[in-house]
Amino acid sequence: MKTVKEGEVRRQEILMVARELFVTKGYEQTTVNDILKIVDIAKGTFYYYFNSKEEVLAAIILDIVEEGAKRAEQILKDKSVPLINRIMMAIMAQSPEFEGSEEIRDEMHKVDNAKLEQLYTKTMLKRMTPLLEVAVAEGVAADLFHLDYPRETIESILLLGHMLFDCNIMDWGMTEYPAKIQGFLANMERMLGTGAGELKDFLQMFA
Amino acid sequence: MKTVKEGEVRRQEILMVARELFVTKGYEQTTVNDILKIVDIAKGTFYYYFNSKEEVLAAIILDIVEEGAKRAEQILKDKSVPLINRIMMAIMAQSPEFEGSEEIRDEMHKVDNAKLEQLYTKTMLKRMTPLLEVAVAEGVAADLFHLDYPRETIESILLLGHMLFDCNIMDWGMTEYPAKIQGFLANMERMLGTGAGELKDFLQMFA
DNA sequence: CTGTTTTGCCGACCATCGGTCGACAGTTAG
DNA sequence: CTAACTGTCGACCGATGGTCGGCAAAACAG
Numbered sequence: 001m002k003t004v005k006e007g008e009v010r011r012q013e014i015l016m017v018a019r020e021l022f023v024t025k026g027y028e029q030t031t032v033n034d035i036l037k038i039v040d041i042a043k044g045t046f047y048y049y050f051n052s053k054e055e056v057l058a059a060i061i062l063d064i065v066e067e068g069a070k071r072a073e074q075i076l077k078d079k080s081v082p083l084i085n086r087i088m089m090a091i092m093a094q095s096p097e098f099e100g101s102e103e104i105r106d107e108m109h110k111v112d113n114a115k116l117e118q119l120y121t122k123t124m125l126k127r128m129t130p131l132l133e134v135a136v137a138e139g140v141a142a143d144l145f146h147l148d149y150p151r152e153t154i155e156s157i158l159l160l161g162h163m164l165f166d167c168n169i170m171d172w173g174m175t176e177y178p179a180k181i182q183g184f185l186a187n188m189e190r191m192l193g194t195g196a197g198e199l200k201d202f203l204q205m206f207a
Numbered sequence: 208m209k210t211v212k213e214g215e216v217r218r219q220e221i222l223m224v225a226r227e228l229f230v231t232k233g234y235e236q237t238t239v240n241d242i243l244k245i246v247d248i249a250k251g252t253f254y255y256y257f258n259s260k261e262e263v264l265a266a267i268i269l270d271i272v273e274e275g276a277k278r279a280e281q282i283l284k285d286k287s288v289p290l291i292n293r294i295m296m297a298i299m300a301q302s303p304e305f306e307g308s309e310e311i312r313d314e315m316h317k318v319d320n321a322k323l324e325q326l327y328t329k330t331m332l333k334r335m336t337p338l339l340e341v342a343v344a345e346g347v348a349a350d351l352f353h354l355d356y357p358r359e360t361i362e363s364i365l366l367l368g369h370m371l372f373d374c375n376i377m378d379w380g381m382t383e384y385p386a387k388i389q390g391f392l393a394n395m396e397r398m399l400g401t402g403a404g405e406l407k408d409f410l411q412m413f414a
Numbered sequence: 415c416t417g418t419t420t421t422g423c424c425g426a427c428c429a430t431c432g433g434t435c436g437a438c439a440g441t442t443a444g
Numbered sequence: 445c446t447a448a449c450t451g452t453c454g455a456c457c458g459a460t461g462g463t464c465g466g467c468a469a470a471a472c473a474g
Contacts, residue, residue: 007451032432042453043433049451053432114321122376152390155377159370160363169329170362183359190397214422239461249424250462256422260461 011049013039019060026111027057057116065123068094072131083139084194087132088202091158094124095166110168117167124162129154136192146193153191160184178203218256220246226267233318234264264323272330275301279335283342290346291401294339295409298365301331302373317375324374331369336361343399353400360398367391385410 017038021030032053036046050056072090075081081089132154139145147153164170164184172180185199224245228237239260243253257263279297282288288296339361346352354360370376371391379387392406 010451031430033430044435044454045452047433051433112322112325114325115319117325118319118321118376122378125377147393149386149390149393152387153394156367156371156391156394160366163366163370164363169325169332171329179356180359183356184363186354186356187360187363187398190400191394193397217422238459240459251425251464252423254462258462 007049010041010045014041014046014049015056015059015063018056019063022057022060022113022116024111026113027116028113029111057119061116061119061123064095064120065127068124069127069131072128076131076135083135083142083144084198087135087139088199088205090132090135091161092205094128094162095120110171113168117169121159121162121167125155125158128158132158139192144194147191157188157191160187214256217248217252221248221253221256222263222266222270225263226270229264229267229320229323231318233320234323235320236318264326268323268326268330271302271327272334275331276334276338279338283338290342290349290351291405294342294346295406295412297339297342298368299412301335301369302327317378320375328366328369328374332362332365335365339365346399351401354398364395364398367394 014035018030018035021034021038025034032043032046036043039046050059071093075090075093076086078086129151133151136145136147136150136154140147140150161184164180170180181203185202186196189196189199221242225237225242228241228245232241239250239253243250246253257266278300282297282300283293285293336358340358343352343354343357343361347354347357368391371387377387388410392409393403396403396406
């Protein structure tokens with residue numbers, strides 16, 4: 001099946017190029033022609049593999065989320081690390097894809113990428129919630145956490161973590177950052193029902 | 208200045224029609240021509256008042272957020288109502304704009320409206336946080352709330368309330384709804400540092 | 415009253431976009 | 445050899461957001 005494999009290779013080529021462009025230039029701002037030019041194919045070829053530009057987006061988001069989930073699973077299963085550390089690290093291991101070229105991190109104009117962002121949030125939440133649910137259950141069993149609505153709490157923490165720090169929605173300056181992180185950690189402690197100050201050490205883990 | 212006022216009237220016409228269309232059909236799905244047809248003007252007229260379709264969106268969002276903020280201010284200043292009730296009501300008074308035709312509320316396909324949603328979230332957060340900040344400060348002074356990061360906590364609650372219940376991101380069924388609301392209220396209690404169960408009565412306030 | 419400027423409006427026109435389609439080579443199968 | 449399938453091509457299409465030069469009536473200036 002050399003031809004079939006050839007087809008899959010082409011598909012991946014398109015996916016890779018599109019992903020790069022979507023993340024750096026934004027989904028709406030990326031033209032199908034932009035993709036075509038870099039992959040060096042004709043329009044017909046693109047639409048031979050995908051039914052629409054949006055279908056490509058969905059496939060990419062699925063990839064990104066899956067990669068994040070795999071990292072989380074890896075982190076979560078390492079029982080030599082304290083549970084609370086594992087959970088924090090699993091959350092923080094999500095979506096490091098959305099960094100632009102690392103040099104220009106300051107002063108860079110965040111692309112408006114609403115569609116990508118929204119779909120990512122939705123997909124990520126659906127994928128990650130079950131993973132963290134078992135971890136939190138483990139914490140509850142070990143009397144580390146005390147909470148009545150584990151699933152809803154996880155959803156909230158995941159949502160907050162993403163919206164506050166990864167997503168481009170909040171545009172606060174460097175001076176406000178530490179307070180935002182401390183606030184997030186404090187609220188996370190309260191929602192999970194850990195002892196107060198249990199998460200304080202994670203402040204430094206944020207870049 | 209009759210002509211100037213005439214101009215403002217036209218502007219408002221465009222804004223009203225566009226708002227109706229954006230909310231019901233979605234921003235991307237609404238064509239400039241759709242607006243033109245209903246307002247019954249030519250393309251040139253539209254672009255005489257606005258520089259782009261997106262500028263119209265921004266103006267509309269600003270209106271919607273401002274209306275919500277006005278409602279919140281009204282609610283918040285009525286000192287005859289218990290503080291905690293006022294805060295809850297102020298939060299819930301945000302964005303009732305996003306309901307479709309009320310009849311079809313079940314089974315209706317939520318329009319994908321990522322751009323509108325994202326801009327709204329951003330703008331609403333910026334406008335509402337200061338309002339609730341003074342309210343929460345009042346609660347802290349009255350020994351009702353106990354929290355270390357009031358601003359960050361308000362941002363989180365606002366964000367969660369919107370993302371979980373108003374936004375179209377979460378697509379859970381009717382059976383899961385009560386748990387989501389209870390979970391949200393429980394976490395809100397913890398974040399604000401009220402006594403446990405203080406917010407339980409608000410369950411029925413959700414439709 | 416007359417000339418001039420400003421305000422509001424028109425719609426033909428444009429570039430670009432996402433997407434379609436018929437044709438066609440190269441390989442594989444019968 | 446023929447038939448069929450796979451992958452590729454690029455001209456083409458309709459729709460969309462946006463531009464532009466012109467036009468009419470009101471407002472203003474003398």
